Amino acid sequence: MTAHLIGEFDCKLDAKGRLMVPSGLKKQLPLAETDGLVINRGFEKHLTIYTKAEWDKITAELASLNSFEKKTREFIRYFTRGASILTLDASGRVLLPKSLLEYAGIQAEVVLSCQFDKIEVWSKEAYDAQMDDEPENFANLAEEVMGNKGRSANGE
Template sequence: MTGFLGEYEATLDAKGRFLLPAGLKKQLAEGELQFVINRGFEKCLTLYPMKSWEPIYAEISKLNDFDPKVREFRRYFMNGATEIEPDSAGRLLLPPNLKEHASLEKDIVLVSAVNKIEIWDAGHYKKFFESFSSEAFSTLAQSVMTRANEGGV
């Protein structure tokens, strides 16, 4: 499974294209140039290497279509999901609807999120961290990691 570390700044050109930073490229599996980009849970985009996307898609495909919550989740999650790959100059093109969803203009931040990469507007990303206190982070970490440890992680 692909795993990522770090956060990297990049710039969108007038057409909504950006170069994947070298630090992230080095972390991709050899020859991994196909991605799926989608809306994130927050006001960002999520870039999945195909190896990370395929198991998620397989799980979603197994869900029960007769359950209204499944259909609703699938619509929200799959809405906008788009396959992308670098052009001849190595740039990735953000679909306009997704670029608009995340309010991406020029300066962006690419953030590792274990097996995927989040793409944030640089200003929104900075505000997100400025509004989150160290005490709130400590409480969140305790809650999440306690649940993870109870589940055998």
């Protein structure tokens, strides 16, 4: 079983668009310095960082899809658009691609939010707005999403 990434980190980009990987996160990514990381667009206006091993699993799954179907080709094209390898420099920084920063509206302040096997990278402003929009009744959402776990389709 793979260990899941944990934490939420407030960070600032330097003038060149480099992100210092927080030490608490770096400890959870022991292979990042040798294997690198992969960043691409998230489904909302944010970026997503994967370990190289996780990215390889995702792309293997994408490669197994039927590329003769138009919607499959479109999904793969949009999902992988802008994907880039990130390499940690000697100071533990990664240079985030300018095109991806522009896509996500990221300028200086960012939030790194660990989500199991990936790290979401948000502009601080967008992340705060997302979290301020918490459902009125989070318990109802939890029941809707997680309530039927472990039950079969026929209710048993």
